[in-house]
Amino acid sequence: MIIRDIENVKTVDWGNGLSRRFLLQEDGVGYSITDTIVSAGTRSRLEYRNHLESCYCIEGSGAVIELDGTVHPLRPGRMYSLDKHDAHFLVADPDTDLRLVCVFTPALQGDEAHRLDESLASAY
Numbered sequence: 001m002i003i004r005d006i007e008n009v010k011t012v013d014w015g016n017g018l019s020r021r022f023l024l025q026e027d028g029v030g031y032s033i034t035d036t037i038v039s040a041g042t043r044s045r046l047e048y049r050n051h052l053e054s055c056y057c058i059e060g061s062g063a064v065i066e067l068d069g070t071v072h073p074l075r076p077g078r079m080y081s082l083d084k085h086d087a088h089f090l091v092a093d094p095d096t097d098l099r100l101v102c103v104f105t106p107a108l109q110g111d112e113a114h115r116l117d118e119s120l121a122s123a124y
Contacts, residue, residue: 009021009035025108033102036102038060039092045087048085059099060093062098
């Protein structure tokens with residue numbers, strides 16, 4: 001059994017916020033769980049080429065925007081899943097951080113971070 005508290009997990013500056021990584025590849029469960037903060041007012045172009053990701057919003061508001069411009073507002077209680085390695089923009093509203101609980105499969109190694117550039121999707 002694995003038991004972890006938020007103050008004792010690996011915390012990574014992922015580019016536009018913080019990712020608290022509760023489960024990693026070394027834990028051997030096949031997936032990762034993160035508690036991710038997206039800093040207020042940020043816009044990140046992302047794509048996970050090596051992982052599938054699902055996120056559940058627990059605080060704040062923002063949007064996940066498909067590259068064709070389709071906007072999916074995010075608010076507490078809403079989940080989205082990037083089930084086709086979808087390139088997207090993750091946007092936090094200007095007045096509040098966005099907080100997501102995310103699951104990655106396969107599991108993250110732990111030190112992954114984005115190189116953010118609006119013209120290219122950051123991937124890991």
